[in-house]
Amino acid sequence: MPNMLDPNLPAFADIQTPALVLDASALQRNITAMAEFAKANGVALRPHAKTHKSTRIAQLQIEAGAVGISCATVAEIEAFAQAGITGLLLTTPVADRPKLARLAAVADQSDISIVVDHADQIHVLHELLDAGSRPLQVLIDIDVGQRRTGIVDTASTLALAQLIDATPGMTFGGIQGFAGHVQHMIDAQERRAGAARVRAMLDEHLHVLAEAGVKAEIVTGSGTGACAYDVTGTFTELQVGSYVFMDSDYGKLEHEGGALPYDPSLFILATVTSVNRAGEFTVDAGVKAMAFNGPVPSLMLGVPEGSTYRFGGDEHGMITMPDGAEAPKLGSRVLLLTTHCDPTVNLHAAYHVVGHNNGVETWPVLARYGA
Amino acid sequence: MPNMLDPNLPAFADIQTPALVLDASALQRNITAMAEFAKANGVALRPHAKTHKSTRIAQLQIEAGAVGISCATVAEIEAFAQAGITGLLLTTPVADRPKLARLAAVADQSDISIVVDHADQIHVLHELLDAGSRPLQVLIDIDVGQRRTGIVDTASTLALAQLIDATPGMTFGGIQGFAGHVQHMIDAQERRAGAARVRAMLDEHLHVLAEAGVKAEIVTGSGTGACAYDVTGTFTELQVGSYVFMDSDYGKLEHEGGALPYDPSLFILATVTSVNRAGEFTVDAGVKAMAFNGPVPSLMLGVPEGSTYRFGGDEHGMITMPDGAEAPKLGSRVLLLTTHCDPTVNLHAAYHVVGHNNGVETWPVLARYGA
Structure with a gap:
């Protein structure tokens, strides 16, 4: 049940808009619901940090039972290792020496x-890894039809x-x-x-490995869109x-029996900045x-x-109202549910997290593209 | 004449991709060409910083004769005032007290x-401005058909x-x-x-002001798409x-007599990260x-x-080659012309600027959305 935040909460008054606002109650409900779903189905969770880029959220996921955290970039795995998060998996193949060197340095420590x-x-990794350190666990990325990265034949x-074994x-x-295309x-x-087609493809690769006596301990993948189906086999996490x-x-995705069982938790706080046109007004979020x-x-x-x-360029959005509706007051605040969450989070330096008693604290967004 | 950069330049070898790469020669040619065009037509330039968010580029524009710099956000005007850039104009109406207070603080200093x-x-500004300080110059934003901000009637x-005068x-x-819709x-x-329609609308407002004896010293607007037409009257800058x-x-815009007379200067440096599929390969820029x-x-x-x-999600792009072409080597670099420059710059923390003798220096991107 979504907890409807008040965009004109006194605690929001000094926040410079546009800003990311996160409803801590809805966030925790979602984390708990997914953890219980995975546990009930005997599958592990390694939630993906490319969505949130936050060690605080990662810690909540691990407290709820996640075996670790997935990362999309070397900068993410560096930031999360630095914060002491364990069970990190880099889900993107890296191909150039500068990034492989950074990865080898993290692997020497964590x-x-x-x-x-x-x-x-x-x-290249063999050249770069410190011979005396712990072994690096390497998985093989399989192209399951997205035509992006991965091996295409068994x-x-x-x-x-x-x-790898040798x-x-x-x-x-x-x-x-x-x-990604299925989610x-x-x-x-x-x-x-x-x-189901994706799992069948992975089963073929697993079969060939098993026939050769090579054990694949972890089978990782899936996402929020398909996880309800992917607990029926193949995937271990x-x-x-x-x-x-x-x-x-x-929010648009259909689920058998209703919507996906998670609540909207992430909004953009914006300010009403122009009210001169009949039937519409402008906010400072574009x-x-x-x-x-x-x-x-x-x-x-x-x-x-x-x-x-509707988008109105870099810094603006225009909101069209139904006939006869009155615009909010100039300077007042609105909350807009995020469009696509992962790249939206990446546009901001921090979350403003609304917790108990409507107190607001700030959590940083880590590992945006750097200098 | 575009200067074709080499994506595998030795100076790029240690840059972590994806990264913004700026061709300093093309940049300087563009700045000079626009400055000469404005001078020849007797119109002032106040180039917009929302495109580049860089005081280094602003300084080059001012050295070439610009009367000042336009800013889209309070954070931009703060950063540029701090850097000593003069002639700053905030082109976005601000409507909430926290931002108006920041603006009044800048106005007290610059x-x-x-x-x-x-x-x-x-x-609100009257309440916030320091009574003893220099007067703040206030312009009126007119809605010229974009239906975003501005006054709609004369x-x-x-x-x-x-x-304002009182x-x-x-x-x-x-x-x-x-x-913006015309550009x-x-x-x-x-x-x-x-x-021409935009200028005619502005002329109506100017006429009503003149009839009442109110002088509008500055008429500001236009952009890269329409500037060739907007030097014929109405606009002073x-x-x-x-x-x-x-x-x-x-680059898609037609210009009477050819393309617009400016060269592509801003690229994304990316790494080839997957080459397993026939006819296409993957880079780390999405x-x-x-x-x-x-x-x-x-x-x-x-x-x-x-x-x-084609875009391949948060961290990837897929490049399809013509029949029979050979993919670049895994781990090699490519340069991609930016899609839409303003919001692309905003995704990065710095420019890697390629100057004389292919030396590379780093210029920061300022005033991204903060905490």
Whole structure:
């Protein structure tokens, strides 16, 4: 049950808009619900940090039972290792020496796992890893139809697994199949079928490995859209990300028996900055405040019921009201549900987290693209 | 004439990708060309900092003759005033007390100008401005058809100008008409006609002010798309922004007699991270590295001629090659012309600027949305 925040909360008065606002109660409900779902289905959780880029949220996920945290970039795995988060997995193959060197440096200090999709990555890592340190756990990324990264045939998977096992300083940990294209399918039956095809592809790779006597301990992947289907086999763990926030994009997804069982928790606090036109008004949240690759805010608080948002350039959005509705007061605040959560978070330096008694604290967003 | 950078320049080897790369020669050619164009037409330049968020680039624009710099946010005007840039104009009306207070604090220290579109802004500023300090120059923002901010009728413009003039601590400086919707029209004749309609609207407001004996010293607006037409009258100065970079979006614009006379200067340096699929490969630049609200990169260096880019989520892009072309080496670098420059710059913490002799230095991106 969403807890409807008040955009004109006194604690928001001094926040400079546009700003990320996170409802701590809804966040915790989502984390608990996913943890209970995974536990009930006997599958591990390694939630994805590319969604939140926050060690505070990662800690809540681990307290709820997650075995670790997935990261998309070397900068994320560095920041999370630095914060003492354990069970880190880099889900993106890295191919250049500068980044592999940073990764080897993290691996010398912390127990991390990574994925690869090419033998060259193994050769360079072998040169870079400190011979005396703990072995690095290496998984193989499988292309399950997204045509982005990953191995495309079972013979190459086996050859790469054998190369990893034969290389000093590393151990073969299993396989990854991430189906980003399936997570956002709106129709539940289509998504169910898409997820089944992905698992069938992974099963083929697992079969070839097993036939050769190579054990894949971990099978990692899935996401918020398909996790309800992916607990039926193949996967040992789920890399769910967006469930913590439930943005306007995931809010559109159908679920058998209703919407996905998570609450919207992440909003953009914006200020009403122009009220001169009949039937509409302008807020200070545009393309630099909210990711453009998602639907416009499907939930807005502090605006007349039935209003719609349109982007108005870098710094503005325009809100059209139903006939006869009155615009909010100039200078007042509104809350807009995030469009697409991962790239929206990346546009901000911090979350303003509304907790018990409507107190607000600030949590940093880590590992944005640096200098 | 574009200077074609080499994506595998030795000076790029240690840059962590994805990263902003700026060609200093092309940048300087663009700044000089626009300065000469404005000078030849007797119009002032107040280039827009929302494009570059860089005091280094602002200084180059001022050295070339700009009368000042336009800013879109209070954080930008604070950062640029701090750096000693003069002639700052805030082009976005601000409506809430926390931001108006920051603005009043800057105005107490520096000669800045702002725009307003509502009497309430004048009343609050009057309370906040230090009575003893220099007068704040206030312009009126006119809605010239973008339906975003601004005054919509001439009677309100006159009333607001008279209120500004009657309020201690401020002076009426003129009017602004920014037509963001006109700048991106691809067809040159359509853009010419759109720009003429905007100027005609501004002329009506100017006429009513003049009839009442109110002098509008500054008439500010226009942009890279329409500036060729806006030097024919009405405007005393141009708020051009994108000409410094010429992204994939502005590269599509037709110009009478050819393309716009500016060179592409801003690229994303990316690494080839997956090469397992026939006919295509993957780079580490996606939605978190390049703005999604523009065309995909229309110019790519280090890739086979005729290749095309598609977004592949937060951290990836996929590049499809023509039949028979060979993929670049895994781990090698490519350069992608920015999609839409302003929001792309905002995704990065710094520019890697390639200057004489291919030396690279780092310039910070300022005033991204903060905590």
